[in-house]
Amino acid sequence: MSTQTSLKFRANAAKALQDDALRAAMRNAADTFGARRTSAISTLPDFEALREKASSVRMEVLNNLPRYVERFTANATKAGAVVHRAFDAAAAREIITGILKDRGVRTVAKGKSMVSEEIQLNEHLEQKGIEIVETDLGEYIIQLEHETPSHIIVPAIHKNRQQIGRLFADRLGVEYSEDPQVLTKIARKVLRDKFLQADAGMSGANFAIAESGSLVIFTNEGNGRMVTTMPPIHIAILSIEKMLPSLRNLPTFIRLLPRSATGQAITSYVSIITGSRKPGETTGAKELHIVLLDNGRSEILAGEFKEMLKCIRCGACMNVCPVYRAVGGHSYGWTYPGPMGIILTTLLTGLENSHPLVDASTLCGACNEVCPVKIPLVEFIIKQRAHRVTEGFSPARISFGMRLFKAVVKSPALFSLAERLASMFWPVMSAMSGKDVAGRLPKPSALSFRRRTT
Amino acid sequence: MRVQLFGTCLVDSLYPEVGEAALRIFKKFDVEAVFPKEQTCCGQPAYNAGYHKEARSAAEHFLSVFSGKDPIVTPSGSCAAMVKHGYPELFRDDPKLLKIAKSASGRVFELSQFLVHKLRAHKKKLSGTGKVTYHSSCHLTRMLGVREEPLLLLNALQGVEVVPLPDAARCCGFGGMFMAKLPEISIALATEKADAIISTGADTVIGGDCGCLMNIADGLKRRGSAVKVRHIAELIAEGL
Numbered sequence: 163m164s165t166q167t168s169l170k171f172r173a174n175a176a177k178a179l180q181d182d183a184l185r186a187a188m189r190n191a192a193d194t195f196g197a198r199r200t201s202a203i204s205t206l207p208d209f210e211a212l213r214e215k216a217s218s219v220r221m222e223v224l225n226n227l228p229r230y231v232e233r234f235t236a237n238a239t240k241a242g243a244v245v246h247r248a249f250d251a252a253a254a255r256e257i258i259t260g261i262l263k264d265r266g267v268r269t270v271a272k273g274k275s276m277v278s279e280e281i282q283l284n285e286h287l288e289q290k291g292i293e294i295v296e297t298d299l300g301e302y303i304i305q306l307e308h309e310t311p312s313h314i315i316v317p318a319i320h321k322n323r324q325q326i327g328r329l330f331a332d333r334l335g336v337e338y339s340e341d342p343q344v345l346t347k348i349a350r351k352v353l354r355d356k357f358l359q360a361d362a363g364m365s366g367a368n369f370a371i372a373e374s375g376s377l378v379i380f381t382n383e384g385n386g387r388m389v390t391t392m393p394p395i396h397i398a399i400l401s402i403e404k405m406l407p408s409l410r411n412l413p414t415f416i417r418l419l420p421r422s423a424t425g426q427a428i429t430s431y432v433s434i435i436t437g438s439r440k441p442g443e444t445t446g447a448k449e450l451h452i453v454l455l456d457n458g459r460s461e462i463l464a465g466e467f468k469e470m471l472k473c474i475r476c477g478a479c480m481n482v483c484p485v486y487r488a489v490g491g492h493s494y495g496w497t498y499p500g501p502m503g504i505i506l507t508t509l510l511t512g513l514e515n516s517h518p519l520v521d522a523s524t525l526c527g528a529c530n531e532v533c534p535v536k537i538p539l540v541e542f543i544i545k546q547r548a549h550r551v552t553e554g555f556s557p558a559r560i561s562f563g564m565r566l567f568k569a570v571v572k573s574p575a576l577f578s579l580a581e582r583l584a585s586m587f588w589p590v591m592s593a594m595s596g597k598d599v600a601g602r603l604p605k606p607s608a609l610s611f612r613r614r615t616t
Numbered sequence: 617m618r619v620q621l622f623g624t625c626l627v628d629s630l631y632p633e634v635g636e637a638a639l640r641i642f643k644k645f646d647v648e649a650v651f652p653k654e655q656t657c658c659g660q661p662a663y664n665a666g667y668h669k670e671a672r673s674a675a676e677h678f679l680s681v682f683s684g685k686d687p688i689v690t691p692s693g694s695c696a697a698m699v700k701h702g703y704p705e706l707f708r709d710d711p712k713l714l715k716i717a718k719s720a721s722g723r724v725f726e727l728s729q730f731l732v733h734k735l736r737a738h739k740k741k742l743s744g745t746g747k748v749t750y751h752s753s754c755h756l757t758r759m760l761g762v763r764e765e766p767l768l769l770l771n772a773l774q775g776v777e778v779v780p781l782p783d784a785a786r787c788c789g790f791g792g793m794f795m796a797k798l799p800e801i802s803i804a805l806a807t808e809k810a811d812a813i814i815s816t817g818a819d820t821v822i823g824g825d826c827g828c829l830m831n832i833a834d835g836l837k838r839r840g841s842a843v844k845v846r847h848i849a850e851l852i853a854e855g856l
Contacts (some may be wrong), residue, residue, distance in 0.1 A: 174802040484787040488804050521798060522803075524791030526754035541705075543799055547666030556666065558795075564662055568670040572677045577656040579628045598799035602834040604630055611623050611632035615639070615651045 165282075167495035168507055168516040174493040175485075175522075184320050184490050191319045192454070192480075192487040198425025199478060200531070205427065206417065216414050216537040220472035227463060227471075230372040230405040231454065237375030241437025243450040248454070251281035254455050258283065258397055259290050261451055263435060265395060267292060267361040271353075273386040274298040275366025276314050277399050277455055280497045280510070294364070295356045297385040299349050306333045312491030314498060315423050315477045320490045325446075353385070363389035363447065367400040368474070369415065369451075373408040374517050376436040377452065380419060380429040387433050396447030401455045403471040409434075415474065418534040422476035430536075458510045467542055470505050472535040479529035479539055485522050494519060501529040501539045508546050517555040520546045581610050617729070618648040622680050622699075625657045628677035634826060637853035638691050638727055644856045645735050649689075654681045663706065679703070679716050687734070688724045691849050693756020693791075693825050701759060726756055728848055730825055732765040737772070737852075744773040744855040747752040749808070749818035751832060752785040753825040755837050766848055773855060775798055779816045781844040783820040788810075790831035797817040806835030813843055822851055838854050 167174060178184055203209050223230055235245045243416050248254035262370065270287065270583040272294055278284065284305070287294045296305040300318040304311060306329055311317030318326070338350050365386060369378040379386045390396045391502050406412060420426040439446035462471055480486040480500025491499035496507045496516070504519045512521075520543055529539045570576040584591065585606035590599040619642065627635045635651075642649040659674025664679045678699070682688050690696050703717035731737035750770060756762045789795065789805025809832055813821045821836075821843055823829045833845040 172798055172800070175798065179804050219769075250693070287621050301813070355660055484789065484805055485798075485801055488801055488808075493783075520666075521794065522801075524754070524787045524789060524794045524802075526787035526791070528754070528785075528787070531758060544664060544666065548668050551665070551666040551668075560665065561667075564667040564670045567662060568655075568673045571659065571670075571674040574654045574656055581625075584629065595796070598803065600795045602795065602799070602803075603830060604833070606629045607632050608634065609705035611628045611635040612651070612653065614632055614636065 166511060166515055168438045168511070168519050169495070171493060171495060171522055174495060175489040177385050178489045178493050183322055183325065185488070186212065187320055187322045188487050188490050191313075191316065192482070194314075195423075195477075195481040199240065199422060199481065200425075202421040202425040202427060206421070212414060212418060213534055213536050214420050216534055217408065217472060218472075219411050219414065220474070220535050223407065224403065224463060224468055224471050226243060227403065227405065230364045230407065232401050233372040234370050234375055234405055235454070237373065238452055239375070241375045242440065243375065243437050243452050246451060246453045248453055248455045248457070249273045250457050251455075253610050254281050254399065254453055254457070255283060255286045256610065257453055258399070259287065259292075261395070261397060261525075262287070262292055262362060262574040263290070265361070269356070270294045270364050271297050271356050271360035271389045271393060272301075272360045272363070273365035273381065274301050274317070275364070275399055276311070276497060277366055278364070279311060280457065281455070283399070295353070295360070297353050297389055298381075299346065302349055302353065303329065306330075310492070310497070312499065313477060313480060314475050320492065324366070356615060357388045357392050360389075360393045362395040362397060363391075364397045364399070365390050367398050367404060368419065369406045369412070370400060370404045371409050371412070371434075372409075374436055376409070376434050378406075378412065379435070380431070382426075382430045383434070384431055387431055390433065390435055391445050391447060394447060395449045395451070396435075396438075397451045399453040399455060402456065402459050419474055419476055422478040422532065422534040444543040452597065462509050466545065467505065467509055469537050470502075470509065470542060472537055473502055473506075474535055476534055478532040478534065482532050483527040484524060484526060484528070494522065501543070502537070505539065505542050505546065513546075513550055513555050514555055517550050520550055578610070578612060581606065585610075617646070617734075618650060619687045620684070621649045621651045622655060622658070622682065622688050622695065622840070623693045623856050624690055624692045624826070625653065626830070627691060630830065631826050631847065634691050634847040634849050637847070637849040639691075640853040640856060641731070641737075641849060643736065645740075645749040647735070650686070652681045653831075658695045658698045659697060660702065661792055663698065663702050668706060671702070675706055675717070676702050676713065679713070679720055680803045682720060685723070687730065688720065689727055689730045691722070691727045691824070691826070691847060693726045693753050693762060694724070694827060695750055695758050696724050696729075697755040697759035701726040715724055717836045726760055726762055726824060729760065729762045729767045731852075732768055738765075738846075739772070740767040742769070742773045742852060742855055744776040744851050746820050747777040747779060747818045748820045748822050748851070749779050749813060749816040750784060750826060751781060751788065751813070751821055751823045753823055754785070754787050756824050757785055762824070766822070769848060769852060770822065773851065775849070775855070779818050781816055781821070782812045788828045788831050788835070790827045792827065795831055802831065806831045807838050810835035810839045810841060814839060814841050818843065820846055820851070822848050
């Protein structure tokens, strides 16, 4: 976690706000996804009923998570997969490095996985001398730039095509172009070779089906299907809460996830992978390893933020978040940005590494409105703010102010006096708090409403 | 009919004219509006900042002041939402206070909500002047579900032209203490809101929450705009 910068959220955000290209890209992307989502949702007969259903399926999974994980493990094993359990990031990295080293793997073609970002897998494998190539176009772009994703499903959302054109020209030695089609073709050509060379493929998974031991992956570029089927070895990494009871539950999420994420009625590809290649089959990895990562989930499951684990990682909450839209994902300083990121980062890395993030919301509630599994995001952020206070991470001057508030709020006389003092000392208070804070408030009225009415 | 008027801190010390406008409207509609003198703050700033012990103090005081059965009406969606949703949450483990909190929760109304649902004011003869646009404050819209009521009232004002605001429901960046804790972001959102308002060509922007209006006014000032910022109560009261 050495690279986490969540404690510097305000400075990160202030810097991002100065970056005109970033702001324009964010505005464009967030608004496009927002509008597409709205129109895709409008084609559903009863979005509310569907959300309710999705929420209850996810909740039922969480209520019985150990049982579903066990069932998934048994059924995936039966289908020919090797299932590994990793308690934390270090364990997951070790398991994956072990599999790759034992088989002499030198190059890995990788599909998109936020969990792999969470455990900083790429850096680790590179240190061990294994080349890892991101094959999702957005991920490939940020890998070339040595950046991290700034959105959970659109990792390069913060970049415009001119920047990508220059990046490709610099790193790949191709002629500059800002035509998305040309750029995509360039990436495709480079990546096609990587798929063919790779000794192993890696992927995440959107869902794991307990009843059949299957992995479900939603993609748009086809790279997900290639990394999971072309190389002889496929390693999938996912966190334990991704379980769904049965394939019968999947249609609900096929309806909800792409619509909520990119505003598509369905993604170009929905892959269901059940075990390794069987005798007589011509496609599929010969060897399938599934790494089930805990990394703090069991602890969340046992606490008051359990419902956060319902999250299906669609990104709708960030697309509608006014703060995310203004400052971009990198400002949050860790793997997950936006409203869900505030909550997850705090839960997974601890308040000591993240507490300013809980302020990164105006509590406007736009996120609650779009969450396809009805996570009470705003209520959770307020709860985390309460934890920050009780655990002593709230700034002392605010705690002092709140003690004063508590003292005067029960006494109308003191409250009125405080108002009068504020009005009287307004020029001093205004000067002390600076132009960005008090300088933005109008001067208090000489005669308050209560004194006018009584 | 009798109501208890909850003025709110911002109206009390920064925008007393909004409270006065509310009183004039009630008078016009033959509603006896009582302003309980002992009222202070609903506790929302403390609640939203995570200071729930402090918020409970404020809430207990509020509940003792606004007792009885009369509706509680306030010219703020945000403060109404605090009483409606925040209070039952604050006292969830205290059965006695929870009962009182639920009573208050059931009889608190934001002004435009009360005017439309209880007084059918949008069906009365109202008038005004100017070309206005309306900002949908977040808590009013999303937490109270008051979406159409302010527009019904504005459209009922003869002589007022209402023009739609692009992304009307996008947050203006006020967020209570958010504006003080993260001023850079707050200013960015306020100026973006100001740009949207200016693009409508309206001479006045109307809202139902003084906090948002304050932040929007700052955004407009930063853009050097002459668009006026007013609470819906002021516009309605003016034409009575």
